[in-house]
Amino acid sequence: MPFPPVEATSGADLSRRRLLASGGAIAAASLVPAPSSARASKAPRAARYQGVVDEGVLAFKGIRYARAARFARAVPEPAQGPLLRAESFGPLCLQRALSDQPQSEDCLFLNVWTPEADARARRAVMVYFHGGAYTTGSVTDPLTHGGRLATQGDVVVVTVNHRLNALGYAWLKPFGARYADSGNLGQLDLVLALQWVRENIAQFGGDPARVMAFGQSGGGAKIATLMAMPAAKGLFHSAATMSGQQVQASGPAHAWARTQAFMAKLGLAPGDVEGLRTLPVERLVEGLDARDPVMGSGPVYFGPVLDMTNLPRHPFWPDAAPQSRAIPMILGNTREETRAFLDPRGPKLQGLDWENLGERLGREIKIDLDPVWVAEQYRTHFPDWSPEQVYYAATTAGRSWPGQVIEADERAKAGATATWVYQLDRPSPVDPLRGAAHTDDIPYVFGTIDAPGSYSGTGPAARALSSAMMRAFTGLAKTGRPGLADWTAYALPERATMVFDETTRLENDPRRWQRELWATALYVQPGS
Incomplete structure (x- = not known):
């Protein structure tokens, strides 16, 4: 469908005209020719782009990489x-x-932060994909601005936006060959962004032969998926995923059921693809809260689809995709992921006790074990723990963390190039009830511990941990191994894990009992 006309207006109003116009206004700011004034001539330039100085480095924001x-x-x-x-x-x-x-x-825009726009510099490049599953999110969050990482880590940082939710992952192939790539369009956007990096990053001081992809939550899952996509082969040379894993993709039958539920929510007939293609865009957004017919709850899930062309196999089932095995990789999670979205002050925790713990666990865990039995096992094994401690440990270990364990184990079994695993244990000093929750590793890696939304605090312990995690990640980008000399690679049966806490330490299999408990049942990727 043709692009909407560009108008200058506010982005807060979600009417069709104002919503599209607000996006178009920023796009236009990135695309109009730069003025030939003396002031503009002094602004930083690279290739065909004029940028700004940000955090002491050069920043080039809103670069279009595709349409x-x-x-x-x-x-x-x-x-x-x-x-x-x-x-x-x-x-x-x-x-x-x-x-x-x-x-x-x-x-389809990306951003670049670089210490110098000199093609001779050949610095390692770190390309970040944002979280929000495959449905929400952006790299405009101050936590993921790349200036600190670029200057302190001496690297070039690239952050990428792409199509999400139904716009990037609705499965429409049953409507005909015209839609053969649907279901993975958001992933193919990322491929184009990586191709842009390969072809252009030298002019920003980057080395196209040393590109590391890293991402948190959904961003990590996107990287795991790219590691099984032929189109992404050779586009990045190391990877790090932070609380983001993708063992299986969605099958086409489930993906089709979701598309049909989405269309029904929009009031479209099951075969009305033309209506879906031309519907005002704010209507598409309204349909995203449709009930998911597979998971039995809302909102409807959209994510990569096993289409046998763009994605010809699951990323880490039944084993690690052969394409991924030569890529050195960091895999990490936080100790209590679910404290970020199961609010300890909210209604789900009100009145929690040993009597109702099992029932409440059953609402949140994704692995199909008897939740009452699970609660009993935890209470017996950790007699000093409160119901709340068990609740967060079990919902974390029975929800997403097993996916990371599977990926690390499958890489080890396949003899993949080295894998390093970490666990963030440092609790937030800003909010004691938060613990070490989902997203809390982001500001440590980016060096944005003082940015809005950070729970790390800015004291000496936070600065030291940020320095360690930044060295680890930038070391992988530069050399293919983390920049911490004492971080032993992950292997079976030891399962060496770097624990990032007030002090950083290496432990073997630090959550062994929980890992073994949840491994007694089949892991199913949420959404697949």
């Missing part, structure tokens, strides 16, 4: 052309979250 019509494969942006301003972020993909930020279907 796409709705439900169509994107096409790369030409490398040649007039000088363009790259001074502000491009719009993020349309979604139900982050409604206070400019959003647009036209969202």
Whole structure:
């Protein structure tokens, strides 16, 4: 479908005109030729882009890497052309979250932070994919601004926005060959972003032969999926996933059921793909809260689909994809992931006790074990723990953490190039009830511990841990191994794990009892 006209207006209003216009306004700011004034001539430049100085480094924001019509494969942006301003972020993909930020279907923009735009520098490159599952999120969050990481880590940092939710992952192939790539369009956007890095990053001081992909939560899952996609082969040379894993993708039957539920929510007939293709975009956003027909709850899940072409196998089932085995990789999780989205002050924790613990666990765990039996096992093994401690340990270990264990184990079994595993244990000094929760490793790695949304605090312990995690990640980008000399690679049966806490230490299999308990039942990737 054609792109909407660009108008200058606010991005807060989610009406169709204002929503599209707000995204278009930022896109236009990134695309108009730069003025030839004396002031503009002093601004930092790289290739065809004029940037700004940010956090003591050069920043180039809102660089378009591709264009796409709705439900169509994107096409790369030409490398040649007039000088363009790259001074502000491009719009993020349309979604139900982050409604206070400019959003647009036209969202294929990336950002670069670099110590110097000199092709001779050849610094390692770190490309970040954001979290939010495959449905929400953006790299405009101050926690993921790349200035600190670029300057303190002496690397080039790239952050990427791409198509999400139904716009990036709705499975429409049953409607005909025209939609053969649907179900993985968001992933193919990331492939184009990595291709842009390969072809252009030298002009920003980066080394296209040393590209590391890293991502948190959904961003990590996207990387795991790329490691099984032929189109991504050779585009990155190391990887790190932070609380993000993708063992299996969605099968086409489940993906089709979700598309049909989404269309029904929108009031479209089951075969009305033309209506879906031309519907006002804010209506598509309204449909995202449809009930998921597979998981039995809302909102409807959209994610990568096993289409046998773009994604010809599951990423880590029945083993680690052969394509992924030569890529050195860091895998990490936080100790109490679920404290971030099961609010300890909220209704789900009100009145929690030993009598109702099993029933409440049953609402949250994804591995099919009797929750009452699980609660009894934890209470017996950890007699000093409170119901709340068991609740968060069990919901973390019975929900997403097993996916990371499976990925690490399968890499070890396959003889993959070295894998290093970490666990963030340091509790938040800002909010004692938060513990070490989902997303809490982001500011340590980016060096943004003082940014809005960080729970790390800014004291000596936070600074020391940030330095250690930054050295670990940048070391992998630069040399193919973490920049911590005492971090032993993961192997079976030891399962060496770096524990990032007030002091950093290496432990073998630190949650062995919990790992073995949850391994007694089959792990099923949420959403697959």
